[in-house]
Amino acid sequence: MQDFVRDFRQTVESSAQQMLAVAEAQGEMRPAPGQWSAKEILGHLIDSAANNHRRFVEAQLKDDLVFPGYDPERWVAVQRYQQAAWVGLIALWRAYNLHLAHVIASCPEEVLRQPREQHSLDRLAPQLVSPDSPASLDLLIRDYYAHLEMHLGQLFSACG
Secondary structure: OHHHHHHHHHHHHHHHHHHHOOOHHHHHOOOOOOOOOHHHHHHHHHHHHHHHHHHHHHOOOOOOEOOOOOOHHHHHHHHOHHHOOHHHHHHHHHHHHHHHHHHHHHOOHHHHHOOEOOEOHHHHOOOOOOOOOOEOHHHHHHHHHHHHHHHHHHHHHHOO
């Protein structure tokens, strides 16, 4: 897990630096009608960090991995990320994810790998696990990172 956390931190730091090189106006451009701008994608990544922060902590305090979902489209709309300051969003995203790296690094290995029969990961990460298979916190964390990397690719593509 140490290598994973190191790579996660590097991704966060290098991505934040790349984002800071993007002008505010570029961050507001939508690649196509109905698609999120880079600001809105970053806002979604902040929301994802917030939701997963709670999951990562709660998973260490209970025997299952059952968590509520959330509606990403509505969360982005309600928070009006398009009108938020680009540099502020970057700082919040960076700080939140560095804190998540700390939470992950602090988690005991046996808790990370513990199989959990009861989980909602089949709804949160259906490509990874079925409702009939056990899941682990490690799986949830790795899915979060894959989700983050996918959206970072979209964000940088949206910026041109």
